[in-house]
Amino acid sequence: MASNRCVVYLEPGKVEVETIEYPRLELAVQHRKCDHGVIVRTIATNICGSDQHMVRGRTTAPKGQTLGHEITGEVIEAGRDVEFIKVGDIVSVPFNIACGRCQMCKSGNTGVCLNVNPARPGAAYGYVDMGGWVGGQANYVMVPYADWNLLKFPDKDQAMEKIRDLTMLSDxxxxxxxxxxxxxxxxxxxxxxxxxxxxxxxxxxxxxxxxxxxxxxxxxxxxxxxxxxxxxxxxxxxxxxxxxxxxxxxxxxxxxxxxxxxxxxxxxxxxxxxxxxxxxxxxxxxxxxxxxxxxxxxxxxxxxxxxxxxxxxxxxxxxxxxxxxxxxxxxxxxTGQTPVMRYHRQLMMAILHDKIQIAKAVNATIISLDDAPKGYVDFDKGAAKKFVINPNGLIK
Structure with missing residues (x-):
């Protein structure tokens, strides 16, 4: 089994890349199998200003909090109940985790799903008080309710050509x-x-x-x-x-x-x-x-x-x-978390058909997983860059 390394918050101003458990098709918070989930090999995962709030010590994030909620990757394993997402698909992972079944999801308010966080409505990967989900600034991550949550890119070659833009769709x-x-x-x-x-x-x-x-x-x-x-x-x-x-x-x-x-x-x-x-x-x-x-x-x-x-x-x-x-x-x-699924398909089409160059606008800058701690330092100093982590070396 491949090793899995992830960016982890240690204390205010300090993050490190640590080896964590390889993801399983399991809902860790609820202690049950996740046959509706997939394992994603991360292609791109970005440092967000919301992450920076935690790293500055401006939230109640505990030591050991895994980081990363902006995830784009390739599906490498799918649970038995996943029907429409296939192994090999390249997908955007909305930072909101949503079940697709509750009142909020059915009304399009996926940022406040009622079933994915025992503490409050709404959940996200690798974020304090957001349900305990493992962060995605890692080699691999588990995504639940895959048929509902994931946005599949229609052409793999085209997706990799525009990956700097498409990675911005997660958040x-x-x-x-x-x-x-x-x-x-x-x-x-x-x-x-x-x-x-x-x-x-x-x-x-x-x-x-x-x-x-x-x-x-x-x-x-x-x-x-x-x-x-x-x-x-x-x-x-x-x-x-x-x-x-x-x-x-x-x-x-x-x-x-x-x-x-x-x-x-x-x-x-x-x-x-x-x-x-x-x-x-x-x-x-x-x-x-x-x-x-x-x-x-x-x-x-x-x-x-x-x-x-x-x-x-x-x-x-x-x-x-x-x-x-x-x-x-x-x-x-x-106010509130953006319901990503309300917009991501339309914005994907705008990217694929060259209606916007969002990576250029935010100055997307590719770094390695090992350089993520330095990326956090530079971002905190006000660098005019959007740091995109390339954890598996899949971005050219």
Missing amino acids: IFPTGYHGAFTAGVRTGSTVYVAGAGPVGLACAASSQLLGAAVVIVGDMNPERLAQARSFGCETIDLRNKADLPDMLTQIVGEPVVDAAIDCVGFEARGHGQGASEAPATVLNDVMSITRVAGRVGIPGLYVTGDPGGIDENAKTGQLSVKMGLGWAKSLTFT
Whole structure:
């Protein structure tokens, strides 16, 4: 049996690659066989900003937490109840684990499946409080409910040619798209994206795909802002203490936009050089600049347990949000895990037919499994890259 190595969280700021058990067709949390599952040999698995929150010590993740929820791979073993996915298929694995049978799954809300996490609705691979599922920054991973969860790529050769783009389908491309779509981005929209990390860049590219007239990205990282400009976005450097509405006016002629998206989450900082952490900053910003009766997308992560929170309220996810402002402006908010399956097939087709170059937009950068710890360090320093781990050397 092949060995299985995986990226594991040890303590704040430290991850290592360790040998873990080779996956079995078994539901470890429920202690029963998983005849509806498959074993996937990982082709590409990505470092996500959500992983980085854990590695910074900003969640309740325990020592030994396996990492990785962005997985693309080849099926090498299938359970007896798997009918439509075959050994040899190359597939995208949605980061949401979903049963396909519960009320939420049947209504398309696969991010809050009721049957895959004993603690709460919703589950994910390799993430704290998300059901205890083993992470996918590894050589091999088990995927349950395979016929329901997996997105099969129609042509293996074409999939490998476009693997840098297709690997984004497991999370950040649908997540960015979900943020833009639920914020109401349509043909001719003016859009503000808070955050130029990989999800923010994916959201900006998605806004362009949806037909936005202008996409403005705000951040305090010059390298990431340059990456946003590389595919046609306007940018705002938030190290400048000027008011955000004034900076928007210089670009679109008015202090508001049609749609705004928070791609930062709970580790947000205030404006200005050297600004301190202020976790409600982005939420209040996007409310202030969204047109009345507009929509706000919030794919940025917010947690209920943050040991590193700036105060006792922040440690439990209680933030000083200007809800009265949102109410007065009749704004609509969409939060929570992105239901990847709602979008991934359409986005796959956009990739395969050259309607978008998402890997270029997020600056996909291939690294080995052994280089994953360094990738985490570089990402934490603000590298304008989306690190794609190549654990089995299958990406050319």
